[in-house]
Each structure stands twice: as C-alpha cells, then as structure tokens.
Amino acid sequence: MKKYSSLYITAIIVLSILGSCAEDPFYAVPIEFNSAQTVFSDSARAEYFINNAYTEQPSDVSSSFNWLAGNAMLASACDEAMHVQSNKTSPSTASKMSAGNWGPSNMQFYRSSDGAGEIGSWMKWGGYHGVRKSNTAIKYLDLLPATCSQRFKNRLKGEAHFLRGLQHFHLFQKWGGIPIVDKAFEASDDVQISRNTLEETVNFICNEFDQAIELLPEDPYLDSWEIGRADRGACYAYKARVLLYAASKLYNGPGMDGSGNPLICYGTYDANRWKLAAEAAQKVIDLNWYTLYTNGTNGQENYKRLFNEWGSGHNNHEFIFGRIRGTNRDTENDNFPAGFTNSKGGTCPSQDLVDAYEMSDGTLFDWNDPEKAATPYENRDPRFYASIIYNGAHYNKFANASNYTFQTYTGGKNATGNTATETSYYLYKFMDYEKCKPDAKSGGAYHVWMDMRYAEVLLNYAEAANEYGGPNFVVNGASRPITPIEALNQIRERSGMPDVATTFKNRGKSISKESLREFIYHERQIEMAFENQRYYDIRRWMLIESLPQYIRGCKITIEDGKPVYDPTIIVENKIFERKHYFFPIPQVEINRNINMVQNPEW
Template identity: 25%
Template sequence: MLQLFGACKLDETIYDQATPVNAIKSRSDLEFAMIGVYTHLNATPGFNRDITWALHPYADDLSSIAAFEAGNWGRKALINSGTPFVNSVYVNFFATIRDVHGIIDNINKLDPDADYKAKMIAEAHFIRAFCYFNLVQLYGGVPLVTASVDAGSDFYQPRASVDEVYALIFSDLADAVTNLPTRTTQPAAEFYRATKGAAQGYLAKAYLTYANYLDLHSRSSESAAYYEKARDNAGEVISSGQYQLIADYGALWDVSKEKASYAEVIFGIPHMRDPADLTLSGEGAYYPAHLLPATYPNSTGLPTRAGNGFVRVQPWFFEYYNKGDYQNDYRVEKTFLSVWIDATNKRHVAYPLPFVAADTKEAQAFIVKYVDGAGLSTFGHENDLFLLRLSEVYLIKAEAENELNGPSAVALAAFNAVRARARQANGTPRLTPADVTPVSAGTKEDLRLKIFDERGLEFVAEFNRFFDLIRMRYRNTGKSMYEYQFSTFLPSLTPGLPKVVANAWAGGATEATNIIPYNAKYLLWPIPANQMAVNPKLTQNPGW
C-alpha cells in the first residue's frame, strides 16, 4: 500500500495533504505522490535526524558527549540491534522503496505518454537505488524488494547478497541516467529532484564503492572493471558542463546563497524554516543546534539563538588540518569554528591554536558549515544537507584512476582541481593547499592516502567520513581505513581531551566516546532486532 507523508520542501511550498494510492487519477496526482516519496528522505528517521545523528559520531572526526536517544547516541560501544535509530533508519529506507513501487504501479495504470512515463519511472529508480546504496553500506546485504507487496506476497524475504544489491543499484541508476533531465533542462518546479547528473554521479560513486568492496574481500581481480566505470562516469559528469565548482568554498555554507550552490551541488536534502510546524517532524534541519556551541551567538533558531554543542570535532582531527599540506587552508576556517567572540565579548580559542591568558580555552572545535540565525526552533533551520557535490565527483575520478594506473596525469588533474578551488579562498588567492605533483604524489598507495585526507577536509559533516573509513583500503592491503584508524593510528595518540597547563596546551587529543578499540563488527550496523523477530529468514551481521 502506498502511504505518503504530506510535506516536503521541493519548491519552497508546504503540502498539507498526502495523495493516497486510490486517489491517484492524473499526472498532477503522480507529481504530488512523487513529492511525498522525497519527504521520506528529509523526515526525522532520515536525513533530518536519525541517520546523521547515528553516522557522524561513529566515525573518527566528530564526537558527542550527549546522553540522549536512550543513552546510545554518540556511544558506539552501546549500540546493539535494539538501538532505536538502527531500526528507524532501516524502516525509513524500506518505506521509501515501498512508496516508489506504488508510484510505478500507478504510472503503469494511468499509462501517460511514453516520455513522461520513462522519466517518472527513471526518477523512481533513482530513489530506489539511492535507498539501497545507503542500506547496503550500512547493513550489508538486505532483502531485495522490487515490486509492490500485497496480501498475496511473500512477506518473509531473505537477505540478498551484496553483489545482488549492487546489481540492482547499477541497473536502476543506468535507467535514471538515460531518462532523467539534465540540471539545466529540469523544470523550475522540480528543483531539488533527481537529475541525469545526480544519477550519473551516484553511479560513479556506487561503482567506486563496489570496487573498494571487491578489493577488501580478496576479489581484486574483479575490481578494475568497476574502477573504470567509476572513472568514466565521473568524467562524463565533469565534462557535461552542467556543474561547476563554486569559486568561494565558503559561499557553499552561506544559507542566504544556498540555492545558488546547486550549480555545484548535484544532489542534496532540502530543509526549510517551517512556521507551521516547529516540532521534530517539521521541515527544518537540526544541524546548527547540535553542531554549534551555546557561546556562539545568533547562529541558530533556539530560544537563546545559539546551539547546544552536542556534536564536536575530535581534537586530533582539527589539529591534523592545521599543519602540513593544510596549514592556512581556507576550507579549515570555513569548516571549523575555532576562534569566536561570545555575547559577553569574551574570546574563545580551540585546541591547538595559540591563546592569551584572558581567552576561554576550548578543548574541541565545532563545525561552522551550518549556521542559520534566522532559524525558528531547534529543528527549524534552512540549511540543506549536500550529499553529492562536484568536488566529490572530481575526487571519485582521481581515486578510481589512481587505483587503475597510479598517480597518472589524469588522477592528479582531477585531484588538483579541488585544491585549486580551495586556493582561491574568498577572492584573495593563497599558496596552500599546493598542487600534488608527480614527485609529491609518491606511489599509488601514497596518493590513495592523500585522497582520503582530502576527502576528510572537503566533506566534514557531509555524511561521507564513516563510509570512506569502511570502504577505502589502507595502502595495498586488505585492511580498511577504519581498521587502520581504530587499531593503529588512534591508539597511538594520547587519550583524553586537551587541557591548559602552565599557560600552554597539554593533555590528550581524543574524546573517548567513539574512540574505542577496533572491532570488525562495526564495519556494519546490526540488522534490527524487531525486523528479525518478524522475519525468520533474516540473519544477523557478524559480531552482533
């Protein structure tokens, strides 16, 4: 049965009524139904809250000392198959897939003209692929549901293999590439909806991720074909001319210029200040409230006009991007809140930056990408979540080419395009970050780690770090970056938060809630316990 939520920011309009399946009689009804499908993505169990709350602290770059969501959020060691978000995220993606199938059924029943039918089915396929791409990365193989379920259906589907899930993703995205409009031909009323560029960009990302999967599972003889497809599809997005890197990286995060950012943003989750609903189920984003501190004034929609600082930057991570290649990188100051003045005119300075005695010393920096002083409530902010930008497509091309041919001219050109934009700053060019040359690139393994680091800064708090950790290899081994970071690198750091001793920084460089010993089970989330309770054919992931 098709069940739709009633509101979504797609053309800055709030839709109060859902379109039930038996009410779909026309093309207009189909359009409202499609809007309802997108609503799942920015709903509370989706990218409005649960999936981002869950993923950010379980990587290694951000942490949280907040004790909510049954005390489990931000505490990786306490996750289990009964943790609420483990189930809500799973259910929300499958609810989206269910509603996609309802739309496909109605398109076939209404039999509109061939071009419109192909476009709507392609858009449905894009959303289904998007859901399965997230599901397979989080949970591994999951049941493949490819048609509507009714009373005569077999409700108890076993888990498909990872290979089978990716085969469907590739097929769905290929159809979307063929039949979706380009960004510049997309009707204005469909702004924020999927395009050919979004489909091809995600196809490149899915091919790359699957190739990584093959390498990490002793199947490297199969991976080259998928690296080639990733490189080539990324290259076609770049050469299409449909997107461009915004000249000023900082302008991407200016909420007043947000719509203009979609010259670079290929796919994003929209949010809006919704005066009709100031609850958790409204149209707004929570990001400013939880990523900004209470001492940063006029930055959120909270009654105090400042955040609660539930999520903070790991001290080691901010320190890493203040030295070496990234010293004086413009992206650092536009990503991290590290020096600021509070409402009492007191200066705050975060580790490891120099300070004077009168400053308030902060053990952790914060994220400043999401600021909305005009927000209406804790969850009432305008800030979109950019899930795929052109800069990532450049880095996908660089990574795939490097895996095929090492640090070739093609790989370096794609990598350096991202650094060249960073050097432009806000119109006053800088010298850093410098281009990587054939000499400084080193080996294939060296450039792979440089790409990992570049992604680490370029996409902080953009829903990438955890997936990068679990998919990328550490040098030329079967060890993931997740395993390397949590079994080797992070244990080498002094534990605990920084502190000031004798007017200088001392102490540790890690906040403990998500820096725990490596355990392979954390490469996947557990299959939710209540899903296993109702479906006897489901099996649990290793270690859970």
C-alpha cells in the same frame, strides 16, 4: 551549465512542503486508502505521490543536520568528533555507537520515531518504506492519462527508478547485500525473502540508475516546477558512488574476515571495478552541468559560502542532489557552543581532525615543530577556519554577540558548564551565526543538505582513476578528459591551497600511485568533513582498525599570559570490533523472516 537561482530555492521548498502539508492528498489520505486508479490516473496526484517519495531520505529526519537520536551527527561516531550534550545520563546514539553499545535489538538511530517498530533506517529514511513508494509508482504510472506528455510520464518513472536505486544504496551502505525488493508487495504475498548477494545488490542499484538515465530528460531542469528533482547528473553521480564502494577493499576481495561471504563481498579482487567507478564519475564531468562553488573572495569564503549561500539569489552549480529547507536555525541550535544562553555543545571536532588540516603551503602540521606548536592555529588550510571554532577564533558577528573571541582554554568562558567542549573545539561548518541567534531564539537561514555535490564526484573520480591507472590516467573517449591530479587541483584551487605538484614538492615527496592514494584519503577527510562520508570511508578502505581507538582533545592553559597546548588528552574511547564494519540486521526482522541471515559476528 546547470542553472540555479531564487526560483530554484522556491521549487525545492515546494518539494519539501508537498511531502507533509495538510493540502497534500497523500498526507490527508495515505496511499494505502486510495485505489491505484484514483491516484495514478490523475497527473497531479501522481506527481504528488512522487514528491512524497522524496521525503524518505535520511535528510528528512529533522530540519537539523544532527539526525541521530540525542541530536548528534554521525561524525561523532567516528574519529571526526565527539558529541557533547547537557543530559549526561542519556547518551546520544553517536555516543552509544562509539562505546560499542549497540546491536540488533537497539536499532533506532534517527532522532524521530520511524513509526515502524523503531528499527531505524532498515524501514524508514533510506529504507524499505521508501522502496515501497517507488515500487508502487513504477507499477502504476502507466495509468497516467493519454493527455500527459511522454516527457512527463518518462520523467516521473525515471524519478521513481532513481529513488528506488537510492533507497537500496542507503541499505547497501550499512548492511552489504540486502533483500532486493523490486515490487510492491500485496497482503497475500510471501515476504519471507532472502538477502541477495553483494554483487547482485550493486548490479541492481546500478541498473536502477541506468533505467532512470534512459527515462529522464537529456537536459538539466530549468523550469521552476522541475528544478531540484533527480536528473541524469544525479543518476551518474550516485552510480559512481556505488561503484566506488564496490571497488573498495571492504567489498572487492575476500571480505573483512577472509571468508569470501557473498553477502558482504565479491570474494575475489578485480581491478576493473575501479575502472567502472572512474567511468561513471567521468560521465558526470562530461555533462558539464556542474562546477565548484567560487562565490567568495578567497578560499575560506568559497568554502564557507558553499554551505551558507542559499535563498539569496546566488547560483550554486556544485549542488547535485539533496534537501533544501525553509529558513530555520535548528543546526545552529544543536551545536551552539558553551558560553552562551541556550548552548548545546553538540558536535565537537577532535584534535585528530584538527591536526589533519595542512599548513597553508601544503606541508603537514606537526606538534614536534616548536614554531607550529606555539601557534597551532595560524597559517592553516582555509577550510579549517570555515569548519572549526578554536581558542582565539574571532568573529565580527556571532549569534547575538559582536566582536566575539572564543576562549576554550581551562577556565575560559567557552570551556565551562555542562555543554562545554571536551576537545577545545566546536563545529563551525554549515553554521550561519550571522543570521541565526540561538541565544536570542531568533533568526534563521536556509540550510541545504548536499547529499551529493560536485566536489565529491571529483574526489570519487580521483580515487577510482588513480587505483586503476595511476596519477595520469584518463578515461578513453571522455569529452572532458581529466587526470586524478587535475581533479584534485580543482578542489584545492577553490579552497586556496597549492596544487598537488607544489604540495608534494613542498613536502619533499614524489608522486606515485601509492603516495597519491594517501593524499586522496587525506583530501577527502578535509573536504568532506562532517558530511557523513568519513564514517563509511574508513570502513570501506578497511583502515579503521589501524586508527587510534580514542578521540584526542587539546588541554589549553594560560601561562605567563600565553596559551600552552597539550594535544594528548584522551577525551573519549572508541570501541571498534570487526563486526562494526557492517550494521546488524534488526532482530525483529530476523525473528519474523526465517530466510533472513544476520551479518557476521552480530
């Protein structure tokens, strides 16, 4: 089993600091002003360089999980939420994307300046700026002195290949086929390079992870200076994610417009792509390094503590790769509900998402059922209570208040002011309002962005395996074989929900490949809510055009002392055009590279 402890927390925080502290030679003197001989002939400097390369991930944009400009989450650009902010005259990036008000010349998405022409993730935080660092390391790590152990040399080079693959994935995720950059360009090089096909891009990314696997240690990291770095488990997990995308409808066929454009799709469908994705996810399962986090006394506590229980010595075997920072309250600040001093509003969950949470017996919530409609927040999936603040939600401690009950009905204390939710809900997932008190500007908690966790691996496996072989498929030769149903059962058991068979029985439905597909989509929506998954999922599934092009909220009024609910209120329109399946390539890149081809319809 993979081990994590307070030692682990210390190591990750050290990695965070190395990329920015004044003592770091790569902060004081950029790599461009050091010779390769100076940097890579010194083991400490070479390791510092790799540490700094880790800081090019999207989670490094800010200490908050609200990364988009305007302090918004990507969730607010899809059907999960809408973004509420006090400054109504300057919409957040999420609001602009929802309104269709974005394009090739308006590419700054992240809340910090990218320092490269404001073209967002094309260059920084998952873009080519990080690719350059990885390429530089791969080119020059052979200069390491002979006194360094082979394990050390291999580990650094393996990390560089992993990071290069991950950076290319972040680009692929938004743009499809992209220019593959596998060398550090010099000033004299011709950089007028073309986009590679989608197939070439996927193959390159997977090959980078394969090369990293061959170089990285066979065992999980246990030493304090290594824990938290990319390991073999992370390589297998991200390879599975890439292959899952490649097997999905958006890519695995003639494309969004039926043109077979090789920059955005394979052109023809191949079921074997699902098998490859399932096999990659099975590799993670077979490692037996990870388990779902179950440190709570019930499903709700398990799920809440998964995101909050850090820095206190508790083990978390679910974490595979991501970013842990020192104590702060930035995410709480960005999503602090109205009704308090210093409120921001922030990410306000949609009624569409709230309705998706099942009843505790696995049946679906239905507003047409009078009993359920009268008490819509009772007997729901425990993950609902760990994720959503709703009217009547009660907390023994909430920020600087005690025994606090939320009032999001019309005229209620949490439904007034310019930061008031328009959906009647606020975000609770990720938050630690027992330790963090934005109203008093005090307190803090460790916050980890788990870009990859074991629950996603199980969901990725379930989807790919079901698509290839159905509900009872198992990978041949697996040391820990598992069916899609068994993978889902692990997630539901952790959350205190009935298993798949019981759930289908309670719904009066039979299990088939088609019905389980729908169930997997739904389970993924709930388990991975607000984790930057839904935005891309509904695109790769090509479901977005069939979804309502608006966000619903719930108007709650008090009549005869009782709440009355109207869940039909439209609070935000969502503009989706076919071109929005992919991001536009920044116009500045089109202008300076005659070989660059724009994505369709932009």
